Amino acid sequence: MLLSQIKGLLQVLKPKSKQIATQRTPSMTSGPPISLYFLKSSINIPNRRLLGREFPDTSLQQEIGLLPYKVVEKDSRPFLQVQISGTEKLYSPEEITAEILKRMKTAAEHWTSNRTTNAVISVPAYFNDTQRQATKDASAIAGLNVLRLMDEPRAAGLAYELDKIRDDEYCYLVFNIEERSCDLTITSVDHGVFEQLGNLTGDFGTRDFDQDLFRYLLNLAHAGVAQFDISEDFEGIDRLNLEIKQAQETLLTFPSANINASSHDGEKILSTIVTREKVQELHAEASVHKVIGLMEKALIDAKLEKRAIDGLIVTGDRVYAAKIQPILQGYLKGAKLYSDINSDEIVVRGVARMAGIFSGEYMGWDIYSPVDVLPLSVGIETAGGLYTKFILRNTIVPTRKTRLFLPARDSQEKVVLRIFEGERELVKYNRYLGTLELDGLSRRQRGEVEIEVAFVLTPEFELIVTAKEKGFDHEAEVVFADRTLRHARWQEIDDILIEAENTYEADLQEKEKAIAENSWKQDNFGVVVVV
Numbered sequence: 001m002l003l004s005q006i007k008g009l010l011q012v013l014k015p016k017s018k019q020i021a022t023q024r025t026p027s028m029t030s031g032p033p034i035s036l037y038f039l040k041s042s043i044n045i046p047n048r049r050l051l052g053r054e055f056p057d058t059s060l061q062q063e064i065g066l067l068p069y070k071v072v073e074k075d076s077r078p079f080l081q082v083q084i085s086g087t088e089k090l091y092s093p094e095e096i097t098a099e100i101l102k103r104m105k106t107a108a109e110h111w112t113s114n115r116t117t118n119a120v121i122s123v124p125a126y127f128n129d130t131q132r133q134a135t136k137d138a139s140a141i142a143g144l145n146v147l148r149l150m151d152e153p154r155a156a157g158l159a160y161e162l163d164k165i166r167d168d169e170y171c172y173l174v175f176n177i178e179e180r181s182c183d184l185t186i187t188s189v190d191h192g193v194f195e196q197l198g199n200l201t202g203d204f205g206t207r208d209f210d211q212d213l214f215r216y217l218l219n220l221a222h223a224g225v226a227q228f229d230i231s232e233d234f235e236g237i238d239r240l241n242l243e244i245k246q247a248q249e250t251l252l253t254f255p256s257a258n259i260n261a262s263s264h265d266g267e268k269i270l271s272t273i274v275t276r277e278k279v280q281e282l283h284a285e286a287s288v289h290k291v292i293g294l295m296e297k298a299l300i301d302a303k304l305e306k307r308a309i310d311g312l313i314v315t316g317d318r319v320y321a322a323k324i325q326p327i328l329q330g331y332l333k334g335a336k337l338y339s340d341i342n343s344d345e346i347v348v349r350g351v352a353r354m355a356g357i358f359s360g361e362y363m364g365w366d367i368y369s370p371v372d373v374l375p376l377s378v379g380i381e382t383a384g385g386l387y388t389k390f391i392l393r394n395t396i397v398p399t400r401k402t403r404l405f406l407p408a409r410d411s412q413e414k415v416v417l418r419i420f421e422g423e424r425e426l427v428k429y430n431r432y433l434g435t436l437e438l439d440g441l442s443r444r445q446r447g448e449v450e451i452e453v454a455f456v457l458t459p460e461f462e463l464i465v466t467a468k469e470k471g472f473d474h475e476a477e478v479v480f481a482d483r484t485l486r487h488a489r490w491q492e493i494d495d496i497l498i499e500a501e502n503t504y505e506a507d508l509q510e511k512e513k514a515i516a517e518n519s520w521k522q523d524n525f526g527v528v529v530v531v
Contacts, residue, residue, distance in 0.1 A: 048124075050078045050093035051138070052131035094134055098141035105142060119144040120355040122347050124176075125151045125185045125199045129481045132460065147358050148459045152176060153185035154194045155350030156313045160338045163189045165310075171197070172311035173298070173335070175328060177320050180205040184298040186309070193373055198302025202294045204287070206320040210244050212282040213274065217244070217259060221270045236261065240270070249319050251276045283323060291327045309335045318343045373397060374485065375493045378455060378463060381418040381427040383408040384514040390455040393423065397461060402454040404470070406447060414439035415451055419465055419478070421485065423500035425507035426514070433484060438467040438476040461485055 053060045055073040064071045070081040072090065079090040101119075108116045123135055132149055139146045150158075153174040157163065162172055169190040176183050183201045187194055217240060240261040247257035251274070261270045299306065312328050312335045314321040321343035329337055341349055373396055379389035382405070390401045407415055415438050422430025441449060450470040457463055463485060468475040500507075 048093070048097065048135075050080075051097065052128070052134035053078060053093075094138040094141060097135070097138035101139060101142035101144060105144060117143070117145055118147050118355075118358070120148045120150060120351050120358060121146055122150045122152045122155045122351045124183060125153050125196060126183055126201050129462075148354060150351055150354060151185075151196065152315065152347045153187045153196065153313075155347045155354070156315055157187060157189055157194060157350065158353055159341060159346050159350035160311075160313065162311060163192045163194070165189075167191070170310050171304070171308050172313060172338075173309050173328070173332070174313045174315060175324055177314070177316035177324060178205050180207050182294065182316075184294055186298060186302040186304065193375075197304065198298055200294060200298040200301055202290075202297075204290045204294060206317055208287050208290065209283060209320055209323055210241065210248065212286050213244050213247070213279055214241065216278075216282055217261075217270060217272070217274075220272060221261070247274060248279075251279060252319050252322055287323075288327055291324060292331055295328065295331050306332055307334055311335055312337045313346060314339070315343050315346050374399075374457060376421050376485075376496060377423055378419065378421050378433070378457075378485070380453065380465075381420065384517075385426050385428060386511060386514060387420060387422070387425055387427045387430055390453075391457060395457070397457050398459045400454060400456045402452060405451045405453060407441065407449050407451065410445050411443040412449070413441055413443055415441070415467065417453065417465070417467055419480075423497060424503065425511045429503075429507070433463075433480055434478055436465050436467055436476055436478040438469070438474075440474055441469055442472070457485075 049063055050060070050071065055061075055076050055078045060078065064078065071078045072081050073079070074090060077092065079092055080096055082089055082091065105116050105119075119139060121135060121139065123132060127135070135149060136146050153176075156174045157172055162170055169188050171186060171188045174185045174187065176185075180203065181201065182204050183199065185199045186197045188197055189195070221240075240259075243259050243261050247259055250257035254276075256273050256275045259270060259272050259274055299309075309332050312325075312332060314324045314328065314337075325337055325339060329335070373394050374391055375393060377389045377393045378391050379387055382388045388403075390403065391399060405415075417436040417438070418427065419433045419436065420427050420430040421433055424430050438451065452468050452470050454466045455463065456466075463480040464477065465480075466475055466477045
């Protein structure tokens with residue numbers, strides 16, 4: 001049984017009844033003598049923005065000022081400062097996230113009566129390698145083995161089985177809204193392969209919708225209460241904001257909502273009724289324009305026109321997702337809106353299904369198992385400028401391939417492996433990725449030294465290349481981030497494949513010429529393939 005987690009939501013597969021049971025962790029993790037408070041219904045949203053970040057980071061400093069707890073610097077990293085029995089203690093973001101995961105792990109084990117050791121966890125599309133590794137570190141602290149980190153937009157697409165919509169490419173947009181930020185991701189899925197085309201993070205959030213109504217109510221309060229300025233009454237503002245939150249939720253079901261707010265001394269400063277139509281009018285004057293502006297930027301980033309978007313998914317708080325949905329529909333008129341699943345459960349539903357695929361719970365079910373495949377081959381340069389492929393295109397990820405090579409010369413002190421991506425026969429026509437050097441060779445005759453080279457492609461699309469002299473422990477390694485092998489557009493990959501096909505005969509002739517000229521003899525640090 002696998003655990004899937006995002007935003008304080010846990011889903012457990014119940015295969016016999018083909019159900020996915022959902023349990024919410026509370027918006028506060030507590031237990032004497034410590035209480036750590038998080039945003040309502042978003043238990044780890046503020047904390048996860050601290051994962052893998054450096055404290056001096058300017059953007060992080062801006063976010064720290066908005067968090068509901070104190071963050072201090074330790075070893076150039078952000079730490080949460082809490083009071084325990086009058087004593088200050090510091091916790092790293094990984095430790096806090098681990099505690100949340102532990103509680104969710106316990107909930108999963110209680111629900112299933114089975115031990116939970118593996119997890120599929122979703123992360124925002126904008127998470128970099130450091131943030132993803134920090135998420136894995138937190139999971140390890142919680143006693144969980146991460147089988148896959150899934151980008152949230154992909155999980156959303158999997159929740160709606162968009163990979164089964166049609167046989168050709170299908171593009172969909174995911175708009176995720178949080179309290180003070182949002183991110184828009186455009187993803188394509190073609191034959192079960194998901195590819196991110198563009199991602200945009202903005203500072204627009206649910207708070208902006210609340211501010212539309214807050215400004216309107218603030219003007220009413222000023223007009224109705226003589227000689228009283230609510231803007232100076234912080235307790236009064238807090239009460240008004242709470243009323244606004246409750247009203248926004250009420251208006252999701254009813255045509256109107258009551259607003260009653262009082263000052264710090266209990267004096268009623270505002271009592272009114274707001275209608276759904278009035279709130280929509282207020283949004284149209286401000287927030288709608290911001291959302292459309294973000295949409296336009298996201299399309300520019302993905303180099304797409306509006307008509308290229310086939311589907312729309314909005315994730316996040318359901319109250320505010322309901323406000324975003326009609327705006328997107330109005331702007332992208334031809335796209336289908338997917339809204340059958342609660343907006344705050346979409347991502348975790350997709351993650352839970354992926355977890356089920358890993359665990360085999362979906363065996364015999366009518367569900368397609370989506371896979372990642374390598375879009376283009378990867379390999380190394382061998383003597384004479386030849387391209388030797390390790391992992392071929394369309395290989396299912398994860399995978400591992402090893403091969404043996406000989407140094408190009410006698411008594412060679414080191415080998416320099418140049419790593420490439422592409423489909424052409426010679427490296428000069430392929431994309432250079434990087435270099436790996438293995439020194440300290442035993443400097444024997446060329447046929448007596450064997451170099452074992454391994455290419456490992458992880459579930460997160462990281463490429464790890466290692467080299468070692470066979471029979472010795474000394475090893476060199478280079479790691480390429482997941483984005484190294486991901487391409488912005490499928491068209492780019494198609495162009496590379498067409499070019500390789502059109503030049504195949506000419507490339508073979510050039511390859512044969514290089515072999516005939518014994519050009520490897522001039523290569524001081526190269527390798528040749530062991531046949």
